[in-house]
Amino acid sequence: MRNILLAATAISLFAVPAMAQNSPFANSYGTIGYTQLDGSDGDLGAITGRLGTKLNPNFGLEGEVSFGVDDDESSFAGVDTKVELEYDAAAYGVAYLPISDQFELFGRLGYGTTEIKASAPGVSLTEDGESWNYGAGAQYFFDGQNGVRGDWTRRDFTDDGGEVDTYSLNYVRRF
Incomplete structure (x- = not known):
């Protein structure tokens, strides 16, 4: 009986990759990179991380978070x-246009929140704002994952x- 259970368990492990292909998280990815924020009140730099998943070859969802690393100073x-x-x-909805197995274009539409801090000697002010976000980009894969x-x-x-334009360059890792 024990051998039958072990054999059944071993055989069922062959089905795990097939189940993973049907999972919406089988096409998940993460990115880490640098983002330049260009606005009328200053230019800022940030480290940005994203997690996303493709629900099918042409549509997916992603979330991102950025933390400032390059401040704007003036007098x-x-x-x-x-x-x-x-x-x-x-958070974004993302539409993909695969050009090849290694290269794809994408457009994204989402909603976000941003907090900025301005300070002068003896005075500090923090502002936050909600925004509708839209953009486009491209990604190229060296291999199946990177x-x-x-x-x-x-x-x-x-x-x-107001409006802020952001430009981002990232490393991408498929899971």
Whole structure:
């Protein structure tokens, strides 16, 4: 009886890869990279991480979070000011256009939140804003799992908060 159970278990392990192909998370990926945020109030830099999954070859979902690493410093009337990104987080629907097995274009649409901190000697102000985000990009894979990604995304802030363009270069890893 024990041998039959062991044999059945061993045979069932061959079915695991087939089940994984039907899972919506079989085409998951993660990215890590640098993002440049260009806005009218300053240019900021951030480290950005993303997690996403392709639900089919042409559509997927992804979430991203960024933390500021490059602040904008300026001087106005002899007063030094500093603007820094505290965080940026967003969720997107992503449409893919596969060009080959290694190269694809994509467009994305989502909603996010951003927090910026501005400070001068003796004064500090933190602002946050919600935004509708849209953008496009491309990714190239060196092999089945590793690649690079470049993208542009515009954050269109609600409540007349203006617009910020972001440019990102990332390492991509498929799971």
